[in-house]
Amino acid sequence: xxTITSVSVTDIRFPTSLSMDGSDAMNKDGDYSAAYVxxxxxxxxxxxxxxxxTIGRGNDLCVEAARQRALxxxxxxxxxxxxxxxxxxxxxxxxxxxxxxxxxxxxxxxxLAAVMNAVWDLAARAAGxxxxxxxxEMSPEQxxxxxxxxxxxxxxxxxxxxxxxxxxxxTRQQRIAELQGTGxxxxxxxxxxxxxxxxxxxxxxxxAVDAGYRHVKLxxxxxxxxxxxxxxxxxEVIGPDAALMIDANQVWDVPQAIEWVxxxxxxxxxxxxxxxxxxxxxxxxxxxxAVAPIGVASGEHGMNRxxxxxxxQAGALDFCQLDSARLGSVNEILxxxxxxxxxxxxxxxHAGGVGLCELVQHLSVFDYVAVSGSLExxxxxxxxxxxxxxxxxxxxxxxxxRLPMAPGYSAEMHPASIERFRFPDGDYWAGAAxxxxxxxxxxxxxx
Amino acid sequence: xxTITSVSVTDIRFPTSLSMDGSDAMNKDGDYSAAYVxxxxxxxxxxxxxxxxTIGRGNDLCVEAARQRALxxxxxxxxxxxxxxxxxxxxxxxxxxxxxxxxxxxxxxxxLAAVMNAVWDLAARAAGxxxxxxxxEMSPEQxxxxxxxxxxxxxxxxxxxxxxxxxxxxTRQQRIAELQGTGxxxxxxxxxxxxxxxxxxxxxxxxAVDAGYRHVKLxxxxxxxxxxxxxxxxxEVIGPDAALMIDANQVWDVPQAIEWVxxxxxxxxxxxxxxxxxxxxxxxxxxxxAVAPIGVASGEHGMNRxxxxxxxQAGALDFCQLDSARLGSVNEILxxxxxxxxxxxxxxxHAGGVGLCELVQHLSVFDYVAVSGSLExxxxxxxxxxxxxxxxxxxxxxxxxRLPMAPGYSAEMHPASIERFRFPDGDYWAGAAxxxxxxxxxxxxxx
Numbered sequence: 036x037x038t039i040t041s042v043s044v045t046d047i048r049f050p051t052s053l054s055m056d057g058s059d060a061m062n063k064d065g066d067y068s069a070a071y072v073x074x075x076x077x078x079x080x081x082x083x084x085x086x087x088x089t090i091g092r093g094n095d096l097c098v099e100a101a102r103q104r105a106l107x108x109x110x111x112x113x114x115x116x117x118x119x120x121x122x123x124x125x126x127x128x129x130x131x132x133x134x135x136x137x138x139x140x141x142x143x144x145x146x147l148a149a150v151m152n153a154v155w156d157l158a159a160r161a162a163g164x165x166x167x168x169x170x171x172e173m174s175p176e177q178x179x180x181x182x183x184x185x186x187x188x189x190x191x192x193x194x195x196x197x198x199x200x201x202x203x204x205x206t207r208q209q210r211i212a213e214l215q216g217t218g219x220x221x222x223x224x225x226x227x228x229x230x231x232x233x234x235x236x237x238x239x240x241x242x243a244v245d246a247g248y249r250h251v252k253l254x255x256x257x258x259x260x261x262x263x264x265x266x267x268x269x270x271e272v273i274g275p276d277a278a279l280m281i282d283a284n285q286v287w288d289v290p291q292a293i294e295w296v297x298x299x300x301x302x303x304x305x306x307x308x309x310x311x312x313x314x315x316x317x318x319x320x321x322x323x324x325a326v327a328p329i330g331v332a333s334g335e336h337g338m339n340r341x342x343x344x345x346x347x348q349a350g351a352l353d354f355c356q357l358d359s360a361r362l363g364s365v366n367e368i369l370x371x372x373x374x375x376x377x378x379x380x381x382x383x384x385h386a387g388g389v390g391l392c393e394l395v396q397h398l399s400v401f402d403y404v405a406v407s408g409s410l411e412x413x414x415x416x417x418x419x420x421x422x423x424x425x426x427x428x429x430x431x432x433x434x435x436x437r438l439p440m441a442p443g444y445s446a447e448m449h450p451a452s453i454e455r456f457r458f459p460d461g462d463y464w465a466g467a468a469x470x471x472x473x474x475x476x477x478x479x480x481x482x
Numbered sequence: 483x484x485t486i487t488s489v490s491v492t493d494i495r496f497p498t499s500l501s502m503d504g505s506d507a508m509n510k511d512g513d514y515s516a517a518y519v520x521x522x523x524x525x526x527x528x529x530x531x532x533x534x535x536t537i538g539r540g541n542d543l544c545v546e547a548a549r550q551r552a553l554x555x556x557x558x559x560x561x562x563x564x565x566x567x568x569x570x571x572x573x574x575x576x577x578x579x580x581x582x583x584x585x586x587x588x589x590x591x592x593x594l595a596a597v598m599n600a601v602w603d604l605a606a607r608a609a610g611x612x613x614x615x616x617x618x619e620m621s622p623e624q625x626x627x628x629x630x631x632x633x634x635x636x637x638x639x640x641x642x643x644x645x646x647x648x649x650x651x652x653t654r655q656q657r658i659a660e661l662q663g664t665g666x667x668x669x670x671x672x673x674x675x676x677x678x679x680x681x682x683x684x685x686x687x688x689x690a691v692d693a694g695y696r697h698v699k700l701x702x703x704x705x706x707x708x709x710x711x712x713x714x715x716x717x718e719v720i721g722p723d724a725a726l727m728i729d730a731n732q733v734w735d736v737p738q739a740i741e742w743v744x745x746x747x748x749x750x751x752x753x754x755x756x757x758x759x760x761x762x763x764x765x766x767x768x769x770x771x772a773v774a775p776i777g778v779a780s781g782e783h784g785m786n787r788x789x790x791x792x793x794x795q796a797g798a799l800d801f802c803q804l805d806s807a808r809l810g811s812v813n814e815i816l817x818x819x820x821x822x823x824x825x826x827x828x829x830x831x832h833a834g835g836v837g838l839c840e841l842v843q844h845l846s847v848f849d850y851v852a853v854s855g856s857l858e859x860x861x862x863x864x865x866x867x868x869x870x871x872x873x874x875x876x877x878x879x880x881x882x883x884r885l886p887m888a889p890g891y892s893a894e895m896h897p898a899s900i901e902r903f904r905f906p907d908g909d910y911w912a913g914a915a916x917x918x919x920x921x922x923x924x925x926x927x928x929x
Contacts, residue, residue, distance in 0.1 A: 064578060064579070065578070065579060065582070066579070089579070089582050089583060090578070090579050090582045091579035091582075092550065092577065092579035092580050093547070093550070093579060093580045093582070093583045093590060095546070096543055096546060096547055096550075096583065096589060096590070097583070099542070099543060099546070100540070100543055100589070103539065103540070103543075130539065131511060131512070131537070132511070132512060132513070132536070132537050132538035132539035132540060133539050133540045135512070135536050135537045135538075135540070136536060136540045136543065136544070136588060136589050136592065137588055138732070138759075138760070138783065139759075139761075140587050140588045140761070140785065141583060141584055141587045141588010141589050141590065141591065142543060142547070142583050142588050142589035142590065143540060143543070143588065143589065144588065145583065185735070186735055186736075186758060186759040186762060186765070187735070188735040188736065188737055188738075189735065189736035189737055189765060189768065285585070288632070288633055288634070288635040288636065289633075289635065289636035290635055290636055291635075311633060312585075312586075312633040312788045313585070314586075314587070314785070314786065314788040314789060314792075315633060315788050315791075315792065316763060316764070316792060317763070317792045317795050317796065318633070318636060318788075318792075321636065336585065338587065338761070339761065341759045341761040341762050341765075342761060344762075345761075345762065345763060345764045345765075348764050349764065
């Protein structure tokens with residue numbers, strides 16, 4: 036019997052604030068970071084890797100929370116842990132004392148995501164298949180048993196969930212074969228960070244078009260005149276038919292969002308992303324009514340399935356952008372996909388950050404194969420950052436994710452990257468501590 | 483000039499799980515805890531004390547988060563920090579990297595509450611008045627400047643907020659004089675924890691009536707037959723005219739909540755508290771429609787002002803139970819009180835825990851004096867636990883909080899209590915670590 040012998044959690048931070056990669060109207064100086072979980076077993080060939088994503092300070096809080104979340108796994112048999120992934124999730128999630136700190140939100144939920152992502156990675160590695168395939172080989176009942184449906188029965192019953200999955204089960208193989216040819220469509224955010232110059236914006240938009248992308252996303256919300264200038268450049272480069280998305284990263288109140296987005300309507304954006312507080316279901320619904328036909332997209336800060344349930348019930352979203360490192364891993368994500376299907380909302384997962392692209396490629400493939408059965412209105416985020424740190428990086432060609440084929444959830448990082456960017460004692464940060472630039476001092480000071 | 487020289491944050495845990503105090507259908511074994519903040523200045527006679535409340539494991543996460551949240555205060559002049567409490571709040575709250583872990587929810591927000599509670603305590607001590615009086619002496623404009631109105635303008639504008647406060651400003655003194663005579667009405671939850679026997683329940687209900695309470699609250703939701711039996715006992719003891727409240731602590735899905743509460747309707751509860759997920763605005767609204775005239779109460783897990791805004795917009799609550807250690811201190815609480823006033827929802831703050839009664843007495847007094855001007859439908863929670871650890875414990879007589887008169891927010895704990903219950907190295911826990919009962923081991927193991 037293979038047993039889990041330990042779980043290590045590491046604070047890994049990349050100094051992305053140096054280059055203004057990832058800059059937007061709310062998040063001006065992120066150092067993209069991961070609370071990285073490594074489940075160690077007594078079989079040297081079997082481990083599980085997972086993480087949650089943060090933007091710097093506070094990553095240590097997620098690390099410590101994940102360490103505590105993972106304690107119940109230590110000493111248990113792998114077969115038992117991965118044999119009932121719903122039970123494993125509920126066991127970790129239901130700690131009644133940690134629950135007080137949420138429930139199901141903030142640091143303790145990010146930590147649950149990190150740990151359960153590693154458990155799902157372990158399960159897929161044990162089966163010798165990529166995560167999307169592990170899921171695609173589960174029956175409707177097995178998938179629903181793994182899903183967290185608590186608090187959802189007024190929107191989706193267990194029977195409805197099984198029926199949704201059963202409808203597409205007989206034809207899963209043909210959609211897998213199709214995606215093996217085409218990949219899963221994606222769009223790029225790499226072009227449009229706020230901190231970039233007009234020249235860099237123009238060049239990156241052109242590069243995106245040349246690389247086969249049909250969707251380009253720009254950050255907005257800091258200054259209306261600048262937004263108009265930048266959107267003019269982008270629309271000019273990508274042409275009238277490609278999709279242009281805009282992302283405000285929560286900077287507006289509801290009335291301001293309506294006014295600002297309507298001022299950008301001449302550029303015909305496909306969606307406005309995160310127009311206001313991510314918690315504001317009714318606000319998103321009001322904005323959506325007021326800015327149509329521009330769509331409303333949100334979800335990267337969507338804290339849990341109960342928030343998404345209400346977003347769907349209130350008709351607040353045109354596009355659901357669930358986050359693979361914020362929701363409670365596949366268990367909670369399954370519930371959101373099933374609700375999205377019932378309510379007819381396409382899921383376009385949030386990605387970027389550290390390793391989020393690696394994770395969401397599996398989710399999008401699974402969605403098409405087993406839940407939605409449709410690519411209409413669906414496009415998954417892709418940001419060309421930090422993939423070099425992953426052992427099995429995602430591969431994007433001609434505006435599409437190629438199907439990942441290595442066993443697992445693609446979450447494993449290179450040991451050399453961990454050594455270098457471990458905070459605060461990795462080679463990079465130990466060196467940075469002796470230097471003087473202010474952002475480094477502030478990162479160091481947070482310890 | 484007086485300067486803040488350091489901020490210490492201490493992990494304090496009380497072994498309340500031993501006595502089943504605080505047991506309910508969701509929280510079976512809480513060890514009531516505080517992440518306790520002490521703002522130290524170079525004036526030995528001036529300090530600030532505050533905390534957030536948790537139920538055990540994870541309190542260390544709040545401690546570390548509060549330590550990080552408080553870093554920007556160190557080295558600053560007290561006069562500047564307390565001279566613009568809105569600016570101080572926004573400065574601490576807006577850390578763009580920590581924000582990713584919320585925003586405004588979970589561990590980082592609990593930590594903000596702990597730190598800003600200490601800042602408000604510091605401000606009131608510097609002024610030599612109790613917190614409620616500090617607030618009652620602020621002009622409508624000053625109060626609104628301190629309030630966090632971000633994301634609320636679709637429900638409450640700055641102008642509306644000022645108008646609400648201006649209406650009652652001329653008559654504040656007469657309501658203060660009134661409360662100095664009567665105190666602020668409260669109800670007791672001490673009688674109804676799930677872990678208590680029928681005999682203890684009967685005795686405690688009788689004691690509550692004898693002590694002058696006109697409201698008694700019972701925990702429900704674990705077993706319907708037992709709930710019926712316990713409510714029968716309680717109603718028999720308190721009589722038909724006293725108010726009986728029930729509290730499910732989030733155990734139900736929406737349809738189940740409706741069915742269960744209606745089954746308890748014969749006992750004529752005044753409210754059902756936390757019938758489902760605290761995040762479920764639309765769920766609470768649906769339950770409220772289906773169980774009327776039984777009221778719906780929620781808020782102790784209400785994560786932030788955006789959630790409360792929606793609760794009011796959706797008509798989801800009959801009673802708003804905001805929490806003084808979960809919302810971002812007085813800054814965010816002011817916003818919720820102002821919205822509650824506009825939407826006509828009485829605020830009956832959550833208390834109990836560690837020191838929450840000490841805090842909320844100030845808030846309730848301020849609400850009556852300056853915001854609502856009404857006691858109708860208002861009653862503040864009181865639980866007779868752990869007050870002995872506070873330097874200025876709240877005083878309840880004849881079912882009412884006496885007005886606290888000592889300078890500050892009543893948040894300071896006795897040094898001897900801190901020494902004894904500091905986790906894990908206080909005298910109590912260091913002794914417990916050498917013993918063998920399982921709950922102690924599990925608490926210790928969480929480190």
